[in-house]
Each structure stands twice: as structure tokens, then as C-alpha cells.
Amino acid sequence: MSLYHTRPHVEDIRKMKKRGEKISMLYVTSHDEAAAAAAAGIHMLSIEGRFFDAAMREAAGNCFVQVGLPYGPHGPAGRRLVTADDYLRAAYDFGALGADCFYCAASYDIQKVLCDNHVAVVGHIGLVPSYITWTGWRAVGKTSDEALRLWEQTKRLEAIGVFAAELEVVPDRIAKFLSENSSLIMLGMGAGKYADAQYLFTEDVCRYGKNHKPRHAKTYRDLGPELERLQQERIAAFRDFRADVEAGDYPEPAHEVTIKDAEFETFLQAARG
Structure with a gap:
């Protein structure tokens, strides 16, 4: 992959935050969805590793692409990601295909290994699906103690070298505090209007998903019947x-x-x- 392209880099996304520009972000799973997002000028895309390949990168055009590195057999060629070396190898493989950054909600130690090797990492704060057994499916940070833990997590991610974090289902005023008092790019999903980015799933935006539609989701076109x-x-x-x-x-x-x-x-x- 050529290093010379017109896509934004991490530094460009950081500059958008500094200028107070709002960032649009969509979760996509198909080439058609990625191409539509690129044509619409969406800033960032979130794509799970199992869906990401060279054709998906091509379809995403100039979108800044976050590739997910979750636990399980979702790395390149279905490899299971468990150790820090597994994550690092997967990040390098996906990076060769054109990934711009990597979502990782594994341990702080694993995230630090990625950051220490100059990999652009996106962490997760708030409602984290892979940690759901500890919180349940609910908003996180509605008590002062819990909100303080979110702030502590933010500072730890920042210290590790993570450049952004998905901020999922937290109170709007907590999201505002975290966004304004941290260098992390806060990718808000159900975190109110003060997050640096607004992040939705394509299946909710176009209303053809089979899953439960969360409260923060907004439908812009109902493609389900068609x-x-x-x-x-x-x-x-x-x-x-x-x-x-x-x-x-x-x-x-x-x-x-x-x-x-x-x-x-x-x-x-x-x-x-």
C-alpha cells in the first residue's frame, strides 16, 4: 500500500477535535455500505476485522477506517486474538491492507504494546460489550463513583498512548467533561451531542437491522421494506x-x-x- 494518499491521518482527526469540528462515523459491514459512506462524505468508518479486506478498503475511499480487533477468531485469516503478539500481528496485517487505526478493548497491557509499536489505537469507555457481564446492558456513569471511574479510565488510556476511545451510553454531561478535558478523540455512541464524533450503525441509520434498536439510534431512511x-x-x-x-x-x-x-x-x- 502506498503511503501517499488523500485519506486523513490521525493528526488530521486530532486537528478536527481542536477546531471543534464534529466528526461523523458509521459502522459498516459490506462494500456497498462502505462505498455509500464514502460517497456521502462520512469522516470515519468502523469495520470489524472479519469484514475488512482490500476490496473493503477500496470501497471506503477517503474515509478514515477503524478496524476492530476483538477477542475471538476475527483476525486475519480467522486467527484467534489472545496475546499482545496476536494483536500486534493482526494490526500489521490489517495495516498493510489500508487500515488507519485499530479498535482494541483488550487489557491495558495489550493496548500499550500496540501503542509502543506506533499503532494507532482506539479504546473503549462506558458500556463495553465485551465487559457486559460486569455492567449489564445499561448506561454507565450515572453515579458520581462510576463517572469518576470513567475519568480514571480515560486518563489511563491517554497515558498508554491511545489516541481515541469509543464512548458508549454515558450521560451527556460526563461525555462533555471527558471530551473537553482529554486529548482522546471521543467517538460518541449514545453519549450526547458533546462527544467529538457521533457514531451510529448503518443498520439503524437505514433501518434494516434485525437487532434491537437502541435509544440513541436515529433512522434517516427506512430501507427495510425495500x-x-x-x-x-x-x-x-x-x-x-x-x-x-x-x-x-x-x-x-x-x-x-x-x-x-x-x-x-x-x-x-x-x-x-
Whole structure:
């Protein structure tokens, strides 16, 4: 991958925060979603490692791409990420494909290893899905003690060298304090209007997700009915194809390659030889 491109770098994202510019961010899972985000001028994309490849990077255009490095078999080639070396190797592999930064909610030790090796790391503060057994599915930071822990986590991430953090489902005033008092780029999801970035899932923005729609999600287009109609049309086309195959109606002469009679006779004589 060439180092010379028109995509933003970490320093560009930091400058946006300093200038008070709001950053738009979407979670995408397909090439079509990534291409649509790029065409719309979305600043940042979040893409899980299992969905990220060279074609996805190409589709993302000039978007700044965060690739997720979660626990489990979601590294390059399905490799399981457990140790710091596993994470570092995965980051290098995805970086070679064009990833701009890496989401990592593993231990502080693992995140520090990535940062010490000059990898741009995004941590996580607030409601962290991989830690859900400790908090449950709820807002985090609604008590003074819990909010203080979020601030302590922020300072620790900053000290490690993490450059940004997903700030998920925390009170708006806590998000404002964290955003204004830390150099971290706060990527807000359900964290109110004061976060540095506003981060949503494409399936919520376009309303075709099958999962529960969280309170902070906003639907801008309802593509669900149209996608369902297309799926039914796809099923109907597949059924018609199967029926044609079973009835002998496909392929028709127009779909076949012919051979001249003389050439065929010559072939038969040689083959039967």
C-alpha cells in the first residue's frame, strides 16, 4: 500500500477535535455500505476485522477506517486474538491492507504494546460489550463513583498512548467533561451531542437491522421494506431457475455453444478411433 494518499491521518482527526469540528462515523459491514459512506462524505468508518479486506478498503475511499480487533477468531485469516503478539500481528496485517487505526478493548497491557509499536489505537469507555457481564446492558456513569471511574479510565488510556476511545451510553454531561478535558478523540455512541464524533450503525441509520434498536439510534431512511421486497424477488428468481432446470427448459439454444457438423464428426471419429 502506498503511503501517499488523500485519506486523513490521525493528526488530521486530532486537528478536527481542536477546531471543534464534529466528526461523523458509521459502522459498516459490506462494500456497498462502505462505498455509500464514502460517497456521502462520512469522516470515519468502523469495520470489524472479519469484514475488512482490500476490496473493503477500496470501497471506503477517503474515509478514515477503524478496524476492530476483538477477542475471538476475527483476525486475519480467522486467527484467534489472545496475546499482545496476536494483536500486534493482526494490526500489521490489517495495516498493510489500508487500515488507519485499530479498535482494541483488550487489557491495558495489550493496548500499550500496540501503542509502543506506533499503532494507532482506539479504546473503549462506558458500556463495553465485551465487559457486559460486569455492567449489564445499561448506561454507565450515572453515579458520581462510576463517572469518576470513567475519568480514571480515560486518563489511563491517554497515558498508554491511545489516541481515541469509543464512548458508549454515558450521560451527556460526563461525555462533555471527558471530551473537553482529554486529548482522546471521543467517538460518541449514545453519549450526547458533546462527544467529538457521533457514531451510529448503518443498520439503524437505514433501518434494516434485525437487532434491537437502541435509544440513541436515529433512522434517516427506512430501507427495510425495500430490502425485503428485493429478497422476495431474489427468492422468486431462484425458484424459477430451479423449476427451469428441473423441467429441462434451461439452458435454451441461445445459451449454448455450438460446433460445426464437420468438426464434430471429425472429433467423433478420432475419439472412437
